[in-house]
Amino acid sequence: MTTTTPPADPSRAYQEFVKGIWKENPAFVQVLGMCPTLAVTNSAINALAMGSATMVVLMCSSLLISLIGRFVPNQVRISTYVVVIATLVTVVDFTLQALAPAVHKELGAFLALIVVNCLILGRAEAFAAKNPPGLAVLDALGMGIGFTFALSCLGMLREVLGNGSLFGFDLFGPSFEPWVVMVLPPGGFLVLGVILLLFSVFGTRKAS
Amino acid sequence: MSDLVWIFISALVVNNFTLSYFLGLCPFFGVSGKLVTAFRLGIATTFVLLITSIATWTLNTFVLERFPYLRLLAFIVVIASAVQFVEMVIKKTSPALFAALGIFLPLITTNCAVLGLALFQTSRGYGFWQGIAFALGGGGGLTLALVLMASLREEARLSDVPAVVRGTAFNLLLAGILAMAFMGFAGLLST
Numbered sequence: 001m002t003t004t005t006p007p008a009d010p011s012r013a014y015q016e017f018v019k020g021i022w023k024e025n026p027a028f029v030q031v032l033g034m035c036p037t038l039a040v041t042n043s044a045i046n047a048l049a050m051g052s053a054t055m056v057v058l059m060c061s062s063l064l065i066s067l068i069g070r071f072v073p074n075q076v077r078i079s080t081y082v083v084v085i086a087t088l089v090t091v092v093d094f095t096l097q098a099l100a101p102a103v104h105k106e107l108g109a110f111l112a113l114i115v116v117n118c119l120i121l122g123r124a125e126a127f128a129a130k131n132p133p134g135l136a137v138l139d140a141l142g143m144g145i146g147f148t149f150a151l152s153c154l155g156m157l158r159e160v161l162g163n164g165s166l167f168g169f170d171l172f173g174p175s176f177e178p179w180v181v182m183v184l185p186p187g188g189f190l191v192l193g194v195i196l197l198l199f200s201v202f203g204t205r206k207a208s
Numbered sequence: 209m210s211d212l213v214w215i216f217i218s219a220l221v222v223n224n225f226t227l228s229y230f231l232g233l234c235p236f237f238g239v240s241g242k243l244v245t246a247f248r249l250g251i252a253t254t255f256v257l258l259i260t261s262i263a264t265w266t267l268n269t270f271v272l273e274r275f276p277y278l279r280l281l282a283f284i285v286v287i288a289s290a291v292q293f294v295e296m297v298i299k300k301t302s303p304a305l306f307a308a309l310g311i312f313l314p315l316i317t318t319n320c321a322v323l324g325l326a327l328f329q330t331s332r333g334y335g336f337w338q339g340i341a342f343a344l345g346g347g348g349g350l351t352l353a354l355v356l357m358a359s360l361r362e363e364a365r366l367s368d369v370p371a372v373v374r375g376t377a378f379n380l381l382l383a384g385i386l387a388m389a390f391m392g393f394a395g396l397l398s399t
Contacts, residue, residue, distance in 0.1 A: 040232040109327040134221040186387035193380030
């Protein structure tokens with residue numbers, strides 16, 4: 001794709017938007033951005049906050065990188081992207097600290113670690129730099145929603161299993177024996193592993 | 209002195225970077241196919257961690273006190289330079305290792321463990337030697353996790369695993385079991 005691409009037709013734009021949500025879901029299919037996927041999904045609220053923060057950074061970075069992409073010399077492009085992303089993450093970090101201090105404290109260092117989320121750099125390099133701003137933002141929005149969706153699924157599953165609650169509300173009452181390991185680190189690996197296993201089972205069944 | 213030892217042990221096994229903080233998962237799954245390569249990547253990362261820790265301390269003490277909002281940017285630039293340096297050293301001293309590590313060598317820049325170390329070190333207010341102990345423990349723990357995972361995967365390759373499970377799902381489940389084993393160390397610190 002060159003920079004002379006005419007304004008995208010609606011069907012292409014729709015396609016770029018939808019692919020990130022399910023078919024190329026960043027967390028479940030491409031398995032990108034694992035650190036936040038596993039580290040902050042011990043409760044549904046944390047997962048949702050992390051997903052939204054990543055989505056905001058991803059959309060802004062895709063827009064900016066798509067705008068400046070053609071002016072950046074090839075040798076320094078990765079460093080440029082990283083500096084752009086780091087600036088945006090700083091903005092989001094301080095914004096969240098002002099608006100929702102409790103969530104900010106929960107997420108802690110992992111919010112700043114959005115800088116090194118491979119998903120964001122990956123979209124910048126693979127899509128935003130080569131496509132017009134409109135498509136880049138749509139792509140980022142789709143990927144962001146897909147990522148938030150995946151994180152929320154994991155977060156809800158782990159919170160229900162490990163704590164017997166959802167978004168902080170008790171679900172089962174006192175007779176429920178929580179499966180504590182699910183909110184602890186090993187649970188992250190196990191739940192994502194089982195989900196990927198299901199994907200692979202259904203994938204092979206569909207193929208045969 | 210004893211607090212240095214505790215920081216080291218804590219980062220090494222109790223709060224293992226990879227298995228309990230989920231830092232540096234990309235190489236953990238990407239390069240753990242072969243034991244030798246995994247071990248060497250662990251050592252290279254540890255070296256980067258050490259440089260980063262010293263640089264972080266220097267920046268925090270002399271520069272960033274007045275510009276806290278530049279912290280992330282400063283850290284990421286320092287880390288990128290450190291990785292570039294290590295890359296040049298490895299390319300000169302061991303071209304074979306350079307080829308084996310491939311894309312994962314420059315990717316140390318985006319290894320969360322490195323930035324994570326800088327951020328944790330800042331938020332916990334570690335001094336110079338504490339930072340060194342933290343970097344060595346963290347790097348050692350990362351190497352330990354990589355080596356264990358690579359050994360497990362080398363073993364698993366010879367065993368009879370159903371085709372549908374092979375791949376990322378299998379590695380994640382392995383990592384989950386490994387992480388559970390590491391939880392056994394949790395009691396070490398509370399005493």
